[in-house]
Amino acid sequence: MVLTETLTDGQIERYSRQIIVPGVGGRGQERLLAAHAALVARPKDAAAALAYLAGAGVGRITIYPVGNRAPYTALIERTRDLNADAKAALAQAGTKDGTDDATADADRSPARYDLLLALIGDTQTADAAARLTHEHQASAALIARLDAPARIAILPAPPPCPLCAGADLLHAPRARAANAGVVAMAAVAEAFKLLAGLAGQQLESTLIDFDGYATRTRPLGREARGERRCICEVPLKREEPS
Numbered sequence: 570m571v572l573t574e575t576l577t578d579g580q581i582e583r584y585s586r587q588i589i590v591p592g593v594g595g596r597g598q599e600r601l602l603a604a605h606a607a608l609v610a611r612p613k614d615a616a617a618a619l620a621y622l623a624g625a626g627v628g629r630i631t632i633y634p635v636g637n638r639a640p641y642t643a644l645i646e647r648t649r650d651l652n653a654d655a656k657a658a659l660a661q662a663g664t665k666d667g668t669d670d671a672t673a674d675a676d677r678s679p680a681r682y683d684l685l686l687a688l689i690g691d692t693q694t695a696d697a698a699a700r701l702t703h704e705h706q707a708s709a710a711l712i713a714r715l716d717a718p719a720r721i722a723i724l725p726a727p728p729p730c731p732l733c734a735g736a737d738l739l740h741a742p743r744a745r746a747a748n749a750g751v752v753a754m755a756a757v758a759e760a761f762k763l764l765a766g767l768a769g770q771q772l773e774s775t776l777i778d779f780d781g782y783a784t785r786t787r788p789l790g791r792e793a794r795g796e797r798r799c800i801c802e803v804p805l806k807r808e809e810p811s
Contacts, residue, residue: 597765604764605629610688612640623648623655630657635693682707690715692741699739713756715749716742719779730801735792
């Protein structure tokens with residue numbers, strides 16, 4: 570992300586409660602306002618995540634819808650009312666994300682996101698997250714598995730990425746976990762910390778395992794792939810303008 574503007578007086582007042590959080594400060598808020606996040610989730614999971622990120626002042630949020638686009642459009646309308654600093658948009662049709670609406674308003678070109686946040690509760694969201702990882706680069710990724718046993722993978726700087734992390738993050742989910750809502754919001758809070766550059770955040774990839782509401786944290790490495798390189802280790806090729 571590129572920080573180009575300082576906070577206005579109005580923004581300092583609006584975000585004062587999180588600016589005073591140790592490790593955030595004005596610089597962290599500027600990072601949030603300059604950030605571009607990609608969100609993959611079903612509408613019921615996307616709603617709370619979008620409200621949290623927009624309310625925190627994340628500058629751009631591109632939503633990759635799964636299934637019917639109409640519920641996501643309604644979420645975006647509410648986001649515009651919530652915070653004018655946050656620009657939410659649906660991923661443009663033609664990005665191979667499973668959408669087919671030519672009226673979507675996000676950029677068609679390959680994007681490099683500051684963060685990919687995927688809340689995976691069914692096979693379709695897992696597939697969408699995999700496609701997005703293949704087709705776009707992200708400086709960091711955060712994958713929440715909402716099936717049982719629930720897990721959160723924090724990937725601050727690939728490798729590993731969601732495709733090559735040694736935790737099988739994108740397989741078809743099992744039944745939704747009873748604590749799925751709590752896990753989803755815990756993932757969103759971790760997303761906030763990554764985007765704000767919160768002091769003291771881990772720099773190594775980490776997996777959080779949930780046993781009910783208890784958690785266990787362990788390092789997360791790259792799966793054994795021999796000499797094969799993952800897509801996250803190869804620069805993304807962009808088409809040259811004609």
